[in-house]
Amino acid sequence: MAKQVLDFHASVGMTTNQSNEHQRRWSDRSWKVALKGGNYDRTREHLNFEVAKGGVVQPVDKTKSIPQRIKDTLSERGIIDPNAKMTAKGKDPNRRTVVNIIFGGSREQMHRLAFGDQKVDLTHGADNSLVTRCSDIEEWAKDIYGFACDKWGEENIVGFYVHLDEKNPHIHCSVLPITKQNKFSFKELFAGKDKIEFKERTLQLHNELAQVNEKWGLGRGQSIMETGARHRSTEEYRAELRQECNNLEEEIENHQKLLKVLYSDIRMAEKRCKGLTTMVYNLEQKEADLTAQLCQLESDLTSGAGNAADLRRRITDLEGKLRITTSSLADKRLKLKNADRQLAQLNDEMESVKERTFDLKKERDEAAADVQSLIRMRLTDAVFGKTFVEFGRLIDCLSPEQKAAFGNDFLVHLAEKPAEILKCAMYLFAGYLDGAIQFAKGNGGGGGGSDLPWGRDPNEDDRKFAFRCMVQAHRMMKPVPGKHIKRN
Known part of the structure; x- marks a missing residue:
């Protein structure tokens, strides 16, 4: 039987960048950066969906980010984000207020649920736009949604997205670890009081999920504690850490290039907005001047001042100019509105890229620290035994x-x-x-x-x-x- 996948990670809130990835709330430029990694297929993005309140399957709602959903949920329930309180006091936030859970399974079975007998080309850049979504993946997702609701409460689920545009279909479920007393507590809902209870809870969670997954052809794998599976060697771990550092450096470089392009685009957008603003102002002045002249001519015609035929000719001429000016003004206002919106989108995208770049640098520094720690451990291990053997010989010689x-x-x-x-x-x-x-x-x-x-x-x-x-x-x-x- 194919194996199920369950993984969860607690974090201090959720970043806009994480939210954008879950919702695919990306601009064309962001998609280009994502596709460079080779794990996404934009031609299948339309197959993604979310499970909303009540277990309703619907297209991904991108109108509101997950951080905004969290903020709204806490506000409606009268709960204060403990990390916001810490930030307000000038302290670094450290409360685990969001648990990100991934549900999935072996690739072959997940593809069978999502696409049936259809062939999906996983080659980078392939066109899978004709592939359709099968109902089985929706029913499986609803079952998993029900499982999550029973375990942690539907009111605590702020995002439940099913991704079918990657190599292996899976679910991203974002849960707020809030107790029935409306208090944040990752320990109470997930971890338990110590490592032993955490291990027992995790094993039980896998067992309970396996009961839900059984009808979908997904079984529970055996844990390392049961199989005695070999962990990675130190050399393998060190090689992975080095590769992770290299990958992070490359991603940081890509984001820095993207930032340069965004800065350039923003400057051009700002110039365009400034030029359109000036045009709109001048056209508004011209419209007001033509309107004033037209009113004066109509007043003269009504009072009998001047030649009536000449006045009517001039009025007709002014009305023509006013129509052209009004039309041009409406066009420029519409272009200005679009330019303002594009500028706002560029600024939002730049902030998102900045945020992701900051996160990547932090991840890189942590990975580098792990490499240093591993090297330090190996050096210590190399001298520890010999040092204390020699020291022991000296001690044995003492009275x-x-x-x-x-x-x-x-x-x-x-x-x-x-x-x-x-x-x-x-x-x-x-x-x-x-x-x-x-x-x-x-x-x-x-x-x-x-x-x-x-x-x-x-x-x-x-x-x-x-x-x-x-x-x-x-x-x-x-x-x-x-x-x-x-x-x-």
């Missing part, structure tokens, strides 16, 4: 009195049992407290040594937590009785 005089119990113990302490620390770092306790006891340690709650601080980075794990493992491996540490 008990000399060891006590050395004054660093942690280093001495680490030199004596480097492999055992490191393995115990690995259990702690991975969140397996029971495993760490049992390992420590089985290798001559007390298995305790701290009455403080144990767990990772959300604001603690990997290096700080790793060091705490090493220190705690050192305490647990000591051959002295003590109380077990408690979980948070």
